Amino acid sequence: MFESLSLLALQQYWWIIVSLLASLLVFLFFVQGGQTMIYSLGKTDMEKKMIVNSLGRKWEFTFTTLVTFGGAFFASFPLFYSTSFGGAYWVWMLILFAFIIQAVAYEYRTKPNNFLGTKTYEVFLIINGAVGTILVGTAVGTFFSGSEFSVNKLNLTNIFGSGSTTISAWEGPAHGLEAALNIQNLSLGLAIFFLARILGILYLKSDIDNENIVARAKKHLLYNTVPFLVFFLTFVGILLTQDGFAVIPQAGVDPLLWKVEMEPYKYLHNFLAMPAVLILFLLGVVAVLWGIIGTLIGKCHKGIWMAGLGTVLTIFSVLLIAGFNNTAYYPSTFEINHSLTIMNSSSSKFTLTAMSYVSLMIPFVLAYIIYAWRAINNKKITSEEMDSETHTY
Amino acid sequence: MENFDMTLIDWSRGQFALTAMFHWIFVPLTLGLAFIIAIMESIYVKTGEEKWKKITKFWAKLFGINFAIGVATGIILEFEFGTNWSNYSWFVGDIFGAPLAIEGIMAFFLESTFIAIMFFGWNKVSKKAHLTSTWLVAIGANLSALWILVANAWMQDPVGMLFNPDTARNEMVDFWAILFSPTAINKFLHTIFSGYVLASIFVVGISSWFLLKKRDTLFAKKSLLVASVFGIVSSIFLIWTGDESARQIAKVQPMKFAAMEAMWDGKTNAPLVAIGFLEQPAPPHQDKGYKEKEFAFKIEIPNMLSYMAFLDANAFIPGIKDLVNGYTDQESGKVIPSYFDKIKLGREAITTLKNYKEAVNAGDETTAAIYRAKFEDKEWMANTFRYFGFGYYNNENFSGLIPSVPISFYSFHLMVALGGHFLALFIVMLIFSLKNKLHKMKWLLYVGIWTIPLVYIAQQSGWVLAELGRQPWVIQDLMPTLSAVSKIDATSVQITFWLFAATFTTLLIAEIKIMLTQIKKGISGGH
Numbered sequence: 001m002f003e004s005l006s007l008l009a010l011q012q013y014w015w016i017i018v019s020l021l022a023s024l025l026v027f028l029f030f031v032q033g034g035q036t037m038i039y040s041l042g043k044t045d046m047e048k049k050m051i052v053n054s055l056g057r058k059w060e061f062t063f064t065t066l067v068t069f070g071g072a073f074f075a076s077f078p079l080f081y082s083t084s085f086g087g088a089y090w091v092w093m094l095i096l097f098a099f100i101i102q103a104v105a106y107e108y109r110t111k112p113n114n115f116l117g118t119k120t121y122e123v124f125l126i127i128n129g130a131v132g133t134i135l136v137g138t139a140v141g142t143f144f145s146g147s148e149f150s151v152n153k154l155n156l157t158n159i160f161g162s163g164s165t166t167i168s169a170w171e172g173p174a175h176g177l178e179a180a181l182n183i184q185n186l187s188l189g190l191a192i193f194f195l196a197r198i199l200g201i202l203y204l205k206s207d208i209d210n211e212n213i214v215a216r217a218k219k220h221l222l223y224n225t226v227p228f229l230v231f232f233l234t235f236v237g238i239l240l241t242q243d244g245f246a247v248i249p250q251a252g253v254d255p256l257l258w259k260v261e262m263e264p265y266k267y268l269h270n271f272l273a274m275p276a277v278l279i280l281f282l283l284g285v286v287a288v289l290w291g292i293i294g295t296l297i298g299k300c301h302k303g304i305w306m307a308g309l310g311t312v313l314t315i316f317s318v319l320l321i322a323g324f325n326n327t328a329y330y331p332s333t334f335e336i337n338h339s340l341t342i343m344n345s346s347s348s349k350f351t352l353t354a355m356s357y358v359s360l361m362i363p364f365v366l367a368y369i370i371y372a373w374r375a376i377n378n379k380k381i382t383s384e385e386m387d388s389e390t391h392t393y
Numbered sequence: 394m395e396n397f398d399m400t401l402i403d404w405s406r407g408q409f410a411l412t413a414m415f416h417w418i419f420v421p422l423t424l425g426l427a428f429i430i431a432i433m434e435s436i437y438v439k440t441g442e443e444k445w446k447k448i449t450k451f452w453a454k455l456f457g458i459n460f461a462i463g464v465a466t467g468i469i470l471e472f473e474f475g476t477n478w479s480n481y482s483w484f485v486g487d488i489f490g491a492p493l494a495i496e497g498i499m500a501f502f503l504e505s506t507f508i509a510i511m512f513f514g515w516n517k518v519s520k521k522a523h524l525t526s527t528w529l530v531a532i533g534a535n536l537s538a539l540w541i542l543v544a545n546a547w548m549q550d551p552v553g554m555l556f557n558p559d560t561a562r563n564e565m566v567d568f569w570a571i572l573f574s575p576t577a578i579n580k581f582l583h584t585i586f587s588g589y590v591l592a593s594i595f596v597v598g599i600s601s602w603f604l605l606k607k608r609d610t611l612f613a614k615k616s617l618l619v620a621s622v623f624g625i626v627s628s629i630f631l632i633w634t635g636d637e638s639a640r641q642i643a644k645v646q647p648m649k650f651a652a653m654e655a656m657w658d659g660k661t662n663a664p665l666v667a668i669g670f671l672e673q674p675a676p677p678h679q680d681k682g683y684k685e686k687e688f689a690f691k692i693e694i695p696n697m698l699s700y701m702a703f704l705d706a707n708a709f710i711p712g713i714k715d716l717v718n719g720y721t722d723q724e725s726g727k728v729i730p731s732y733f734d735k736i737k738l739g740r741e742a743i744t745t746l747k748n749y750k751e752a753v754n755a756g757d758e759t760t761a762a763i764y765r766a767k768f769e770d771k772e773w774m775a776n777t778f779r780y781f782g783f784g785y786y787n788n789e790n791f792s793g794l795i796p797s798v799p800i801s802f803y804s805f806h807l808m809v810a811l812g813g814h815f816l817a818l819f820i821v822m823l824i825f826s827l828k829n830k831l832h833k834m835k836w837l838l839y840v841g842i843w844t845i846p847l848v849y850i851a852q853q854s855g856w857v858l859a860e861l862g863r864q865p866w867v868i869q870d871l872m873p874t875l876s877a878v879s880k881i882d883a884t885s886v887q888i889t890f891w892l893f894a895a896t897f898t899t900l901l902i903a904e905i906k907i908m909l910t911q912i913k914k915g916i917s918g919g920h
Contacts, residue, residue: 082475082486082879086477086479153560161396164396165875167480350564350568
C-alpha cells in the first residue's frame with residue numbers, strides 16, 4: 001500500500017505525522033501550564049493536592065508524546081536530529097533537564113522521607129512548566145527565523161587534513177541559546193507558555209469539583225489570555241510579513257541539490273497556496289478563542305476540548321506552512337543552501353515505507369488512550385476522593 | 394590526530410555511560426517486577442483473597458517509585474544520540490531511528506496509558522479490566538526493551554543495510570533482518586531475563602528482611618514463593634541466552650570475545666578461565682602500542698572456550714594478537730586481514746567516498762560513475778567498505794582499536810559468577826520455602842538481603858561488558874566513537890556531565906530513601 005507512494009509523498013506523509021505529534025504535544029502541555037498554576041489556583045494544601053493529582057494522572061501522556069515525537073522525527077528526518085540536537089546543544093539540554101525533574105516530581109512529592117521536601121518537587125513542576133514550554137516554543141520559532149549552522153557531508157571523509165569529521169556544525173558560540181534573543185522565537189515561546197497555562201486552567205476547571213478553584217480559574221483565565229493574544233499576534237504578524245526560505249525545484253536535478261532562496265511574504269504565500277491549511281489555521285484560532293470566551297462568560301463547561309482542538313489545528317497548520325509548498329523547514333542563516341527541507345533531510349524510501357506501516361498503529365493507540373482517559377476521568381476529583389484514595393501524589 | 398578532539402570524545406563517552414548506567418539501575422526492576430505484580434494480581438483475581446490484593450498493592454507501590462526515576466533517567470538517552478553523537482545520527486539514522494520511533498508508538502504509550510489505570514483504577518474499572526491493564530504495563534515495558542535492544546544489537550552486528558554514497562549514510566534494506574538478527578534476539582532475551590532475575594532477587598531480599606523482622610510473615614512467605622519460582626525459570630533462560638550470546642559475540646565481535654577472556658594468543662582447544670587475576674601490565678608491545686597483560690593466577694576448564702564459541706572442542710579461537718596481526722581461519726581457510734591492512738582498506742573506502750562526492754559536486758559525471766561503480770560492486774563492499782571505520786585510525790592512535798582487557802575480563806567473569814549464585818539462591822530458597830522452614834534459616838535470609846546489591850552489580854557488569862567490550866565501535870567496524878561525535882566544545886559536555894551526575898545522584902538518594910521508608914512501613918503500614 002505505501003510502496004506505491006513516491007518518495008516525496010512519503011516525505012510529506014511523515015511531515016504530517018511529525019506535525020500532528022507536535023501539535024498534540026502542545027495540547028498536552030496543559031499539564032505543564034497547569035503546573036505553573038499550582039500556587040495561583042490552589043491556596044490550601046487540599047486545593048493544591050487536588051490540582052497536582054488532577055495533572056498527575058495525565059503527565060505521562062505529555063512525556064510519552066515528547067519521547068515519541070523525538071523518535072518519529074529521528075526516524076523520518078534524521079538530518080534534523082543530527083543538525084539541531086547536536087548543534088543547538090544547550091537549548092535541548094535545558095529542555096531535557098526540565099523534563100527529567102518533572103518525571104520524579106509527582107511520585108515523590110508527598111512521599112515520606114523524600115529527601116528534598118514537598119516544596120522542592122513543586123518547584124520542579126513549575127520549572128518544567130515554564131522552561132519546557134517557553135524553550136520548546138522558542139526552538140520551533142527557529143523553523144521560521146533560521147539558525148546559524150552548516151551541513152557538509154564531505155566532512156565525513158576528513159581523515160588527512162585537520163578539519164572536523166562532523167557533518168553538521170553550529171557556527172555560533174551560544175549553541176542554540178541565541179534563539180532566545182530573537183523576538184519572533186521569543187513571541188512563539190511565550191505564546192506557547194501562556195497557551196499552556198490557559199489549557200491548564202481549562203482542564204483543571206473541568207476535572208476538579210471545588211468552587212474556590214473554579215472561581216480562581218475564571219479570573220486567571222482572563223489574566224493569561226491577554227498576554228497570550230499579544231505574543232501570538234506578534235508571532236503571526238511577523239510570520240505573515242517576513243521573508244521566507246523557499247526551495248527552488250529544478251527539473252531533472254536530484255532534490256538533494258536544489259537551491260534555497262529568500263522569498264518575500266513566503267509564509268503568507270504558503271497559506272494562500274494551500275487554502276485548506278489556511279482554513280484549518282483559522283478554524284483553530286476560532287476554536288481556541290471559543291473555548292476561552294465560552295468559559296469566561298460561563299456558557300461552556302468543557303472549554304478544554306474546544307480550545308484543545310483549536311490548539312491542535314493551529315499548531316498543525318503552522319508546521320505545515322513551515323515544511324510544505326517547497327519551503328525549507330529548518331533554515332540556515334549561515335549558508336542558505338545548507339537549509340534542511342523535507343526532501344534533503346529525510347530517511348530513505350524504504351525506511352519511510354516501513355515506518356508508514358508502523359504509523360497505522362496510531363489509531364489503535366489513540367483508541368486505548370481515549371478508553372483509559374475516560375475510565376480515569378469519569379468522575380471529577382473531590383476532596384473526599386483525595387482522602388480515601390490509596391494512591392495519591 | 395589533530396582533527397579529533399579526544400577530550401570531547403572522552404567526555405561524550407563518559408556522559409553517555411553515566412546516563413545509561415544510571416538508567417540501567419532502574420529498568421531491570423521495572424521489566425521483572427511488572428510481571429511479578431501481574432502474577433500476584435492474577436492470583437488475587439482467581440482466588441478473590443484480599444491478602445493477595447494487599448500484596449499486589451505493596452509491590453506496585455515500590456514499582457511506581459522505581460518507575461518514575463526510570464522515566465526521568467531514560468528521556469535523555471534518546472536525545473543524546475542527537476546532542477552528543479550527531480554524526481552517528483546521520484550516518485545510521487535511517488536504520489537506528491526506526492526502532493526508537495516504534496518503541497514510542499508501540500510500547501511507551503501502552504505502558505504509560507495503562508500504568509494510570511494500574512495505579513488509579515482500582516475503584517474505577519472492573520477487576521478484570523484492572524488485571525488486563527497490569528499485564529499490559531508489563532508487556533509494554535518489555536516491548537520497549539525489545540525495540541531499544543534491537544537498536545543496540547544492530548550497532549554491534551549491523552545487518553540489513555546498504556551504504557548510499559549520494560546521501561553519505563547507511564540505509565535500511567531489510568527490516569526483518571534487523572529485527573530478527575540472532576544478536577538482537579539473544580540480546581533482548583538475555584536482557585529481559587536478567588531483569589526478571591533482578592526483580593526476583595529484589596522480592597526475595599525484601600521478603601527475607603520481613604521474615605527476619607518477624608513482620609508480615611505470611612505476606613513475605615507468599616511473595617518469596619512467587620519470586621523464587623519466577624527466579625528459577627528466569628535464571629535458566631538467562632543462562633541459556635547468555636550462552637547463545639557468547640556464541641554470537643565470538644562470531645561477530647571476535648575482539649570483544651578475546652578481550653573478555655583476556656586471551657592474547659589464539660589457540661585450538663581453548664580453555665575457559667573459570668577464575669583468574671590479571672597482573673600488572675607488561676611493557677607496551679613495542680611497535681603495536683598496546684599493553685599486554687598476563688594472568689597472575691587462573692583456574693581453567695579445558696576445551697571449554699572452543700566449545701562455548703563454536704560447539705566444537707577443537708575449534709580455533711583467535712586471540713587479540715591474531716586479530717591485530719591477521720590470521721587464517723582454520724575452518725574456512727579464509728585469510729583475515731591484520732588491523733594494519735584493515736586501516737588501509739578503510740582509508741581506501743573513505744577516499745573513494747570523498748572522490749565520488751567531489752566529482753558529483755564538480756559535475757564530472759564520468760569520474761563520478763567510476764567511483765559510484767565501486768559502491769555497487771558487492772565484492773568491494775564486502776572486502777573493503779566493510780572496514781570503513783578503520784580508516785579513521787593510523788599507527789599513532791592504533792591502540793584505540795583494542796578495548797580495555799581488564800574491564801572486559803572482570804565484568805564478564807563477575808557477571809557469570811553472580812548469575813550462578815542467583816540460581817543457587819533461588820533453588821535453596823524454594824526448597825526451604827516449600828518445607829516451611831525459611832523463617833528459621835537466619836543465615837539464608839541474610840544472604841537473601843545481601844544479594845540485592847550483588848544483583849545490581851551483576852546488571853551493571855553485563856552492561857559494561859556489552860558496551861566497553863565493543864569499543865571503539867559505535868557501529869561495528871564502520872564507525873568508531875572518533876567520527877561519531879557532535880561538534881561541540883568539550884567544556885559544554887563537561888558541564889552537562891556534572892549536571893547529570895549531580896541531578897541523578899540526588900534523585901537516586903531520594904528514591905532509595907523513599908523506597909526504604911515504604912518497605913519499612915510494610916504491607917499493613919498504610920500509605
